[in-house]
Amino acid sequence: MDELTAYLLNVFDLGEGPARLTFVARGAEGQVSLLECDGHRYAVKQPFVTDAGFPDLSAGEDVVRREAGHLAHFARAGIPVPVPVADREGRYLVGLPVGLGGGLVRLSTWVDGTASRADFVPGLHATALGSLLGQLHAAAPPTADPIGPWFRTAPGATVWADLVRRSTGQPWHGALAARQADLDRLGDLVREAPEPTGPFVVGHRDLHPDNVLETPDGRLVPVDWEDVGPVLPDQELAKVLVQWHVDGEEVDASAVRRTVTAYRAAGGTGALRGTGSFTMLLSGELNFLARQGAAALDPATADAHRRHAVAEVQERLLWLPSPTALRHVLDIVLDLMAAG
Incomplete structure (x- = not known):
């Protein structure tokens, strides 16, 4: 030992x-x-x-x-x-x-289970995922804690311009330069959204596929609760829909509908109302991308951490949806809610 x-x-x-x-x-x-x-x-x-x-x-x-x-x-x-x-x-x-x-x-x-997926799988766990999130929100206690900057602000255009300039020669330079205008527009969506006001509830805040394990008996168990804190339910719902059912410009409309339907049936309290519902998703993803890009370029970053940062940057640039894809998700949810 x-x-x-x-x-x-x-x-x-x-x-x-x-x-x-x-x-x-x-x-x-x-x-x-x-x-x-x-x-x-x-x-x-x-x-x-x-x-x-x-x-x-x-x-x-x-x-x-x-x-x-x-x-x-x-x-x-x-x-x-x-x-x-x-x-x-x-x-x-x-x-x-x-x-x-x-x-x-x-x-x-x-937790004896396996991560739900390594790559995008259309429709994966759509109904079970909606039930899980609905149960979490139905049970979530209220909190007076404020939502911190990581989940309500986004890097400005100068941050992306600086990363593009300094990343020449990096394996992700071309992808970053190609998406610079997209990143600016996504940041604008965060800045244009109303300041989040309560009532807030306690949420997981990081329910991406790596953090939900499928147990041998078929249950979904949320793990990695280090980011737990105040949320608006509509913003956590929007984040889960995009992280599970969107891959770049591909939107799995059927899975979005099944997740939202199961979420509501399980007592979920969130309802998407506009592009402001994507604030938590976009602020977290854009802040994370900027942080990993800076780490990849920092000479003081250890080699193992640098390799991980490079992989994270490349993955985010491939996956991060455009404003058009987000609008598609919003339209699907709004149509579903209008239909009752």
Whole structure:
């Protein structure tokens, strides 16, 4: 047993082993490993940034503890979610010794399932997805927390112009230059939207296909709740419709209808009203694209992180819908609602 595994067993009071820690995947912000011990399985999450963006450990613990409270709320409503695991002292966020690499670590119960897709699959889980989101919104508690800038603002035209200028020679330069006008228009849609005002509810905020696992018994389970926070239900619904049923200019109209129909039947409270409903989707995607582009060009970025950033930029530039595709989604939903 390696030292990190032994440390996790001790600090989270999981017994003395035998145990096995296996790397599973990495994302833009951190990596996930599987810890198996005493017949139990846990997801071990380690952010790449040493402080995970928190001003101190106490502030981070407050954020993660609130997340645990939200997950407990949804679990009581009968929605399957991963369960955060506290350490011996009741903490959910634990610092690692410098000898083990430093940084922070957190555990949750492992969800035995597979990501819904690797590439765009028309119609995949359309009805089940709508039911899941409808249940989440029907059960979502209200919150007075404000929606932060990441989900309501977008980079300006000068950001894209600067990235185009500095990315000459990069494998994604041509694709970025070709989509520069699109990115400007999508940013305008965010800036033209009304300032989001309540009432807000607690939402997952990142229900893209990688974050919804299909279990062996066919259930869909939302994982990776680190972005949980205030949402307007119509904006989370719009984001899910686009991330699951749109690929560039291709819009799966049948899947959009089935997801919205199932969402409403499950008690979902969101109703798309205009292009402003795409604010959360566009602000998050455009901010993420700009951040990954900057990381790919930063000489201080480690090679592994640079390769990941390049892949993320290329994927976003291929997938990100145009304003025309978004309008198509909106028209489908509005026609469905008008028909009752």
